[in-house]
Amino acid sequence: xxxxxxxxxxxxxxxxxxxxxxxxxxxxxxxxxxxxxxxxxxxxxxxxxxxxxxxxxxxxxxxxxxxxxxxxxxxxxxxxxxxxxxx
Numbered sequence: 160x161x162x163x164x165x166x167x168x169x170x171x172x173x174x175x176x177x178x179x180x181x182x183x184x185x186x187x188x189x190x191x192x193x194x195x196x197x198x199x200x201x202x203x204x205x206x207x208x209x210x211x212x213x214x215x216x217x218x219x220x221x222x223x224x225x226x227x228x229x230x231x232x233x234x235x236x237x238x239x240x241x242x243x244x245x246x
Contacts, residue, residue, distance in 0.1 A: 189222035199237070209236075216240045 165173055177183045196217035200210060212230075216237040219226040225241040226233070234242035 184224075186218075186222055186224060189218065189224075192217050192221040195221050212236070 178185065196214055199217050200213040202209070212233070215226060216233075216239075218224070219240045219242075220237075225243050226237075227243045227245055229245050231244055234240075234244060
C-alpha cells in the first residue's frame with residue numbers, strides 16, 4: 160500500500176474516521192457465527208494467518224453482510240461471502 164500505510168499509533172484515528180462515515184455500518188456479532196467460523200477454520204494446516212480472515216468471513220456470512228477488503232484474493236478464498244474488493 161506504499162505511502163498510504165498507517166502505523167499502529169495512527170490506527171485509532173482511522174477507526175474514528177470510519178465510525179463518522181455514514182457509508183460504514185457497525186454490527187454486533189451475529190447469532191450462529193461460531194459454527195460458521197469453526198467450519199471455515201477447520202482446514203488441515205498449521206498456519207495461524209488465516210484465523211482472522213476466517214473470523215471476518217464467518218461474521219459477514221452469518222450477518223448477511225458484505226465484507227470490504229484490499230485483499231484481492233479474499234473473494235476466491237471465501238466464495239460464500241459477499242466481498243467488495245477496494246482498489
